[in-house]
Amino acid sequence: MSRMDTTYTVLSEGLEKRFGGVHALRGLDLAVARGTVCGVLGPNGAGKTTAVRVLTTLSAPDGGSARVAGHDIVREAAAVRLAIGVAGQYASVDGELTGRENLRLFAKLLRLRGAAGRARADELLERFGLTEAADRAARTYSGGMRRRLDLASSLLTRPQVLFLDEPTTGLDPGSRGQIWTAVRELADEGTTVLLTTQYLEEADRLADDIVLIDHGRAAHRGTPAELKSLIGSYAEAVLPEDATQPVFLTAAGVLDRLTGAEPVIDREHRTVGAMATGGTLTLPRIVRELDAAGVPVMDASLRPPTLDEVFLRLTGGAGATATAAGTSGPARPVSRTAGEERAA
Amino acid sequence: MSTVAYDSTAVLGRHLRRIRHSPGVVVLTQTMPITMLLFFGFVFGSALATPGQEYRAFLVPGLLAATAAGGIMTGMFQSSQDVQRGVTDRFRTMPMSRIAVPLGQTAADLLTTAIGMVPLVLVGLAVGWRIDGGVPGALGAFGLLLLFRFATNWVGAYLGLLIRNEEIAGQLGSVTFVLPLLSNAYIPTDGLPGWLRVVAEWNPISAVAAAVRDLCGNASPSADAAWPLANPVSSALLWGLVILAVFVPLTVRAYTRSGE
Numbered sequence: 272m273s274r275m276d277t278t279y280t281v282l283s284e285g286l287e288k289r290f291g292g293v294h295a296l297r298g299l300d301l302a303v304a305r306g307t308v309c310g311v312l313g314p315n316g317a318g319k320t321t322a323v324r325v326l327t328t329l330s331a332p333d334g335g336s337a338r339v340a341g342h343d344i345v346r347e348a349a350a351v352r353l354a355i356g357v358a359g360q361y362a363s364v365d366g367e368l369t370g371r372e373n374l375r376l377f378a379k380l381l382r383l384r385g386a387a388g389r390a391r392a393d394e395l396l397e398r399f400g401l402t403e404a405a406d407r408a409a410r411t412y413s414g415g416m417r418r419r420l421d422l423a424s425s426l427l428t429r430p431q432v433l434f435l436d437e438p439t440t441g442l443d444p445g446s447r448g449q450i451w452t453a454v455r456e457l458a459d460e461g462t463t464v465l466l467t468t469q470y471l472e473e474a475d476r477l478a479d480d481i482v483l484i485d486h487g488r489a490a491h492r493g494t495p496a497e498l499k500s501l502i503g504s505y506a507e508a509v510l511p512e513d514a515t516q517p518v519f520l521t522a523a524g525v526l527d528r529l530t531g532a533e534p535v536i537d538r539e540h541r542t543v544g545a546m547a548t549g550g551t552l553t554l555p556r557i558v559r560e561l562d563a564a565g566v567p568v569m570d571a572s573l574r575p576p577t578l579d580e581v582f583l584r585l586t587g588g589a590g591a592t593a594t595a596a597g598t599s600g601p602a603r604p605v606s607r608t609a610g611e612e613r614a615a
Numbered sequence: 616m617s618t619v620a621y622d623s624t625a626v627l628g629r630h631l632r633r634i635r636h637s638p639g640v641v642v643l644t645q646t647m648p649i650t651m652l653l654f655f656g657f658v659f660g661s662a663l664a665t666p667g668q669e670y671r672a673f674l675v676p677g678l679l680a681a682t683a684a685g686g687i688m689t690g691m692f693q694s695s696q697d698v699q700r701g702v703t704d705r706f707r708t709m710p711m712s713r714i715a716v717p718l719g720q721t722a723a724d725l726l727t728t729a730i731g732m733v734p735l736v737l738v739g740l741a742v743g744w745r746i747d748g749g750v751p752g753a754l755g756a757f758g759l760l761l762l763f764r765f766a767t768n769w770v771g772a773y774l775g776l777l778i779r780n781e782e783i784a785g786q787l788g789s790v791t792f793v794l795p796l797l798s799n800a801y802i803p804t805d806g807l808p809g810w811l812r813v814v815a816e817w818n819p820i821s822a823v824a825a826a827v828r829d830l831c832g833n834a835s836p837s838a839d840a841a842w843p844l845a846n847p848v849s850s851a852l853l854w855g856l857v858i859l860a861v862f863v864p865l866t867v868r869a870y871t872r873s874g875e
């Protein structure tokens with residue numbers, strides 16, 4: 272195990288967590304290499320928050336094991352807490368205290384005493400654009416400001432491992448950009464980051480590796496590029512304004528024949544698209560075949576899929592529904608499973 | 616300084632700062648028993664067989680004991696608010712002593728109560744209550760009141776960790792106002808019907824109120840009452856210590872496992 276410890280800052284094997292009848296984690300394996308950013312993606316109820324809570328010692332696992340910064344999360348919880356910074360899904364600062372008071376309190380508790388603590392607090396307030404609001408009660412902050420204060424609170428001691436549970440949910444693009452920059456800088460300085468997100472763009476931008484989790488286990492893992500190549504390219508044609516339903520259906524028939532995948536018709540955006548696997552399909556061929564079938568093509572593309580498309584495809588469409596998918600009941604099959612996944 | 620002392624002091628500082636930001640809440644809580652003293656003492660007092668002044672002298676120790684019992688309400692509200700707002704979780708991810716959060720919280724409450732009881736004592740003295748037990752008696756009474764406040768505040772801190780919702784804690788908190796009604800705080804227990812009298816005599820609030828009356832020379836313990844009222848000082852002390860012995864470990868355990 273010790274060899275692995277030096278390679279992986281976060282390493283979990285077969286983590287299990289149950290809440291009454293809900294099996295939130297079903298043998299979750301994670302391996303985050305030192306100094307990398309790991310993006311954990313999954314639909315609502317997949318178990319992302321539960322995974323973060325277990326790894327940050329907030330919640331005891333019912334099975335399996337994990338080491339964070341080389342320490343066992345159950346037996347050496349105190350050592351884990353010394354090594355981590357956590358910003359949960361919901362901002363957890365004291366609303367009755369000012370931003371500055373919050374940071375100074377947490378600094379004091381982290382043994383950054385006196386002037387050192389005050390200086391670090393001021394530095395973080397500055398970095399997250401909170402200097403002006405620093406002396407107002409945190410309850411008067413906007414959602415984005417609270418999240419930034421929460422993130423600042425988790426960075427006071429430059430943790431070895433930073434856990435961020437949906438750090439930018441509900442933020443405006445400016446605030447999101449600030450957090451992205453901060454995360455990248457931390458990673459460049461050697462901090463290992465595990466972040467969960469619903470925004471695929473975020474994982475794409477920040478993560479070195481992505482783990483897709485569904486029903487409490489890793490359904491897929493890889494770099495963003497690997498995950499995209501796994502399901503091929505997306506072939507899409509744009510039809511003219513006045514295209515009728517039969518024309519759409521003809522175009523869909525052509526794409527079905529060319530890709531073997533079920534085409535998606537989007538009347539609103541006048542597009543017909545399908546996922547092409549195998550890597551042999553070319554753009555000229557798509558245009559030629561559509562033209563031959565009498566479909567007037569205004570525009571066409573064969574592009575790498577967005578992570579959204581990867582996500583929908585690999586988690587069996589669970590991401591499309593906002594309802595908790597992880598509630599009890601048999602797991603729906605995922606369209607593909609990674610080789611290392613264990614049988615339930 | 617040890618980890619426990621250092622962390623608890625930091626948490627204590629947090630709560631005192633919160634009070635400094637909104638002193639209104641504390642002032643309001645402390646005004647309540649004074650209002651009750653004036654209302655009960657002059658409105659009800661005039662309708663009772665006992666002369667008004669005598670009833671008010673009886674009432675003040677009762678209100679002090681009821682105030683001490685109010686620790687349940689404040690403890691419950693504070694803990695459940697911290698859980699609901701995620702502050703407890705942040706503390707739990709930090710390398711802190713596991714007793715520091717509830718200890719800092721209850722210590723802050725103890726300090727505020729110690730100061731907050733002074734106006735009630737002063738108004739009480741102004742409307743006819745007397746301290747005839749000398750300085751040791753008065754200090755003993757004050758000590759027992761604070762011990763009881765500290766103990767009930769731990770009970771509240773524990774319940775708040777289980778309730779995890781500040782609205783529900785607020786609702787339950789107002790229910791705790793009934794507890795002094797089932798004691799000798801506002802009325803003597805002699806006149807109560809059988810089973811109610813047993814409940815009232817064994818209510819810890821009764822022991823505390825009777826101990827204050829005893830130590831301040833207001834009334835001697837009644838020998839024919841149940842043991843706690845016949846020996847109010849010992850029983851008030853015991854109640855405080857037993858409650859702490861049970862609820863301190865329970866609270867630390869609930870804090871450590873919060874949200875699992």
Ligand SMILES: Nc1ncnc2c1ncn2[C@@H]1O[C@H](COP(=O)(O)OP(=O)(O)OP(=O)(O)O)[C@@H](O)[C@H]1O
Nearest residue numbers: 290293295314315316317318319320321595597598
């Ligand atoms: N304390 C709890 N008690 C009962 N069930 C819980 C608890 N916490 C989580 N669950 C359940 O466990 C499953 C996983 O929840 P979790 O919060 O980890 O999902 P998530 O991936 O973070 O979802 P979201 O994207 O909505 O944040 C869900 O079915 C949820 O209802």
Ligand SMILES: [Mg+2]
Nearest residue numbers: 319320321360
């Ligand atoms: Mg979540």
